[in-house]
Amino acid sequence: MSRGAVRQSPRGARSQGQGPRTGSRLRAWGRHHRAMCLDSAGRLLKHPVGSLLTMLAIAIALVLPAALWLALDSARLLDAELEESATLTVYLAHQVDEAQAGRIDEAIGAQEGVARTRLITAAEGMAEFQQALGLTDALGRLDDNPLPASVVVTPVNPAPERVRDLAQLLQEMTGVDEVRLDLAWLERLRHLAELGSRVALALGVLFGLGVLLVVGNTIRLAVESRRQEIEVVMLIGATHAFVRRPFLYSGAWYGLGGGLLAWGLLGIGSEWLAAPVSALAASYGATFRLPQLGAAGSATLLICSTLLGWLGAWIAVSRHLAEIRPR
Amino acid sequence: MIVFEHVGKRYGGRFDALANLDFRVHRGEMVFLTGHSGAGKSSLLRLIMRLERPTRGRVLVAGHDIARLHASQVPFYRRQIGVVFQDHQLLLDRSIYHNVALPLEIRGVEPREAARRVRAALDKVGLLHRERALPIELSGGEQQRVGIARAVVNKPSLLLADEPTGNLDPQLSADIMALFEDFNRIGTTVVIASHDLALITRLRHRMLRLRDGRLVADEEAA
Numbered sequence: 001m002s003r004g005a006v007r008q009s010p011r012g013a014r015s016q017g018q019g020p021r022t023g024s025r026l027r028a029w030g031r032h033h034r035a036m037c038l039d040s041a042g043r044l045l046k047h048p049v050g051s052l053l054t055m056l057a058i059a060i061a062l063v064l065p066a067a068l069w070l071a072l073d074s075a076r077l078l079d080a081e082l083e084e085s086a087t088l089t090v091y092l093a094h095q096v097d098e099a100q101a102g103r104i105d106e107a108i109g110a111q112e113g114v115a116r117t118r119l120i121t122a123a124e125g126m127a128e129f130q131q132a133l134g135l136t137d138a139l140g141r142l143d144d145n146p147l148p149a150s151v152v153v154t155p156v157n158p159a160p161e162r163v164r165d166l167a168q169l170l171q172e173m174t175g176v177d178e179v180r181l182d183l184a185w186l187e188r189l190r191h192l193a194e195l196g197s198r199v200a201l202a203l204g205v206l207f208g209l210g211v212l213l214v215v216g217n218t219i220r221l222a223v224e225s226r227r228q229e230i231e232v233v234m235l236i237g238a239t240h241a242f243v244r245r246p247f248l249y250s251g252a253w254y255g256l257g258g259g260l261l262a263w264g265l266l267g268i269g270s271e272w273l274a275a276p277v278s279a280l281a282a283s284y285g286a287t288f289r290l291p292q293l294g295a296a297g298s299a300t301l302l303i304c305s306t307l308l309g310w311l312g313a314w315i316a317v318s319r320h321l322a323e324i325r326p327r
Numbered sequence: 328m329i330v331f332e333h334v335g336k337r338y339g340g341r342f343d344a345l346a347n348l349d350f351r352v353h354r355g356e357m358v359f360l361t362g363h364s365g366a367g368k369s370s371l372l373r374l375i376m377r378l379e380r381p382t383r384g385r386v387l388v389a390g391h392d393i394a395r396l397h398a399s400q401v402p403f404y405r406r407q408i409g410v411v412f413q414d415h416q417l418l419l420d421r422s423i424y425h426n427v428a429l430p431l432e433i434r435g436v437e438p439r440e441a442a443r444r445v446r447a448a449l450d451k452v453g454l455l456h457r458e459r460a461l462p463i464e465l466s467g468g469e470q471q472r473v474g475i476a477r478a479v480v481n482k483p484s485l486l487l488a489d490e491p492t493g494n495l496d497p498q499l500s501a502d503i504m505a506l507f508e509d510f511n512r513i514g515t516t517v518v519i520a521s522h523d524l525a526l527i528t529r530l531r532h533r534m535l536r537l538r539d540g541r542l543v544a545d546e547e548a549a
Contacts, residue, residue, distance in 0.1 A: 028435025232416045235376070236477070237406035238433045239399075 032245065040249035043222075044257075051257070057214045058258025062305055063265045065204040066293075070266070072196050074291040086158040086186055090151040090170050093177045098122075101149040104175045108151055113166050116154040122147050148177060160187050208308055211258065215251050215312030223247060223320045230324055240321055247317045248310055255309020259302040266293060266301075328354045328389060328485065328516045329375060335383035336370055336540075344370040345540040348384070352518060354484075357511040359527045360520040362537035368520035371537070372489050375518070376410060377401055388485070406434060409478030409515075413490035415470050417462040417477075423449070424458040427476045434481065448476040452506060468499035475506055479515075486510055488519040492526065500526055 044051040090108060092101055098121055105119040120128070125147040153170070155163050167179045223230065230243055270290045277290050293301065329352040336345040345367045352358050360368050373379045374386050380394045387393070388404075396404055417426050427448055431441040449455045452472035454465075462470055471491060478486060488507065492500035500523060508530070511517045521527055527534065536544035 024437065025435060028437070031438075032432075032435060228416075229418050229420075232418060233429065233433060234402070235378075235405065235410065235416065236430045236433060237402045237404075239402045242402075242433060 032242070036246040037249050040246045041253055043246075044250065044253050051254070054214060054218050054254055055257035055261055058211050058254060058305065058309070059261035059265055061207040061210040061214065062258060062262035062301070063269070065200060065207050066262060066266055066301055067269065068196070068200040068203060070270075070291045070293065070297075072193065072200055075193050075196065086155070086163060088153040088155065088163065088167055088170065089180045090153055090176055091178045091180065092149045092151070092175055094148050096149060096175045098149070100175060101151075104173065105151050107173065108153060108170060111166070111169065113156050113162065113169075114153055115156045118152040120150045120152065122149045125150060160190075211255070211305070211308045212312040212315065215254050215309045216316040218254060219247050219251055219313045219316040220320065222250060223317055223324075227324060230321075234324070240318075243321060244314070244317045248313050251309040251311075251313020251316075252306050253309070255306040255312075256302060258309065259305025262305065263293070263298055263301055328352050328356070329518070330387040331384065332387070333384035334374065334381045334386055336367075336374065336379065337382045343540050345374075345381075348542055350535060350542060350545060352516060354516055355511070355514050357508065357517040357532045358519070359530075359532055359534045360518060360537065361522060361524060361527060361534055362543075364522060366537040367540040368522075368537060369489055370540075372410075372487050372518070372520055375485075375487060376408060377404060406430065406481060407483055407485065409481060409483035409486040411471070411474050411478045411486070411488035411491045413493040415462075415474035417470060417473055419462050421461075422458065423454065423460050423462065423465070423473050426462065426473055427458075427480050430477060430481045444480055444482075445476075448480040449473075451479070451509075452476045468495050468502070471495065471499075471503060472506070475503070479510060484515060486515050486517045488517070488521075490521055491519060492521065492523055497526070504530060 092104060096104065101119060101121060105117055108114060109117045122145045126145050129147065153166070155166050157163075163181055167181050170176055171179045233243060270292065274290055331348045331350050334345060334348040335343060337343050348371070360371060362368055370379070374381055375388060375393075377393050377396065385392050385394065393404065418429070421429075424445055427445045428441050431444060436444070446455060446458070449458055452475055454469060454472055454476065457465065457469065462473065465473065475488075475491070478488075486507070491507070492503050495503065504519075504526065507517050507519060519527075534544070534546045535542060536546070
């Protein structure tokens with residue numbers, strides 16, 4: 001009698017009436033969480049087909065952005081490799097001899113923003129050229145080597161603007177005839193990747209909202225079907241958190257289930273596409289494997305989907321709790 | 328225990344459900360609230376339960392102006408009041424045991440302690456043997472007793488009842504009222520809204536009569 005007595009102030013009632021110690025309150029809280037976690041799972045299992053359909057809807061909403069994200073991830077890897085190979089070719093003037101070329105190479109190497117240089121003397125250039133073209137005989141007949149010496153420069157920062165600045169700088173050095181940089185295709189690729197990642201982001205946001213709506217709608221119906229129960233427990237002193245809890249767990253279960261299904265679908269999808277992709281890559285003389293989610297990616301997918309489910313449930317229940325007032 | 332100071336409740340800006348109510352209920356009292364349906368009995372109880380706030384005046388319970396409770400405090404306030412409803416508001420998909428255990432579950436009472444208290448409450452209303460039954464398997468009078476067990480399982484110091492004998496025959500009604508008297512005897516303040524004058528005049532407790540939202544008589548126990 002005494003603990004729950006109304007004579008205590010509401011504040012006091014709040015701290016004392018709930019249980020004698022924080023420890024027991026915490027235990028009670030944990031007990032309710034455990035109970036609701038299991039209870040909500042049980043409710044989902046009671047209607048396996050309906051639950052599965054909801055999860056499938058979530059999974060489908062997740063698969064597309066996840067797949068796009070994977071594709072972009074591999075594109076980014078490719079891009080990084082290409083950047084590595086973003087080099088400038090500095091052609092030296094014809095009258096520059098080998099010793100001078102060596103000095104110019106050193107001078108270029110000393111420039112700020114230059115990571116590495118490789119000097120290709122006129123003779124080496126000729127040899128490479130002959131080898132590449134298989135024109136040993138024809139070129140051998142030339143009296144003079146028409147090729148200039150050149151320096152291949154690897155910039156520290158492969159960003160196009162920087163590379164262009166660097167080119168400008170090198171152009172003005174004495175003994176330099178011409179600086180070649182072919183960045184247009186690299187830039188195009190970069191723009192494409194940027195476009196792709198924005199599309200992926202937009203799709204991710206849209207489909208994430210889709211997941212919220214799917215879960216929200218399902219939870220809304222669940223709240224509606226348990227309206228009487230909610231009213232009763234609120235009449236006898238349940239907090240909003242208490243009422244919300246089972247629904248939040250349902251939402252999280254839906255999200256997790258949807259995430260697992262999406263994970264499975266991605267696996268099946270990449271398995272299904274693996275053969276044609278590698279065949280295609282082989283025809284270009286490349287080896288390319290479809291990217292896999294990996295442990296971190298899988299964890300991210302499942303955590304995101306669970307959180308989305310939880311959030312969707314939160315929104316739906318909170319909206320509803322404001323409406324439900326005990327009669 | 329309960330103090331009404333010039334309390335008025337107006338709905339929709341025009342209709343006065345309650346007007347200028349002024350009374351107190353002392354700790355340990357048992358009070359009947361009577362009047363025709365629509366006289367304002369339920370509205371008055373709703374004010375005490377803090378389901379609504381008065382549009383005028385103050386309602387004090389245990390010295391606190393309950394209109395000033397923050398929304399987050401209201402659940403904790405309600406836990407200290409036992410309420411019995413006319414339609415008993417039992418959860419139909421749960422056993423009698425779990426219905427009675429609900430307030431304890433909400434308060435996070437440890438399960439073993441909860442079981443002890445639920446059985447004590449069910450024993451008190453004479454339904455211990457039906458603890459596994461579902462509400463639908465019980466008669467109207469039994470359902471109402473389950474509602475009472477749920478209201479008292481928390482051992483509240485204030486017990487409210489809104490037409491607890493509304494649908495019951497005279498004998499069952501008398502049994503239910505006797506139960507309330509038992510709780511009152513151990514110190515619980517009890518406020519019962521009822522229009523069953525024949526029954527409540529016989530019981531000789533204080534009676535507050537409402538008519539059109541006004542207190543027209545306050546008859547002390549004879």
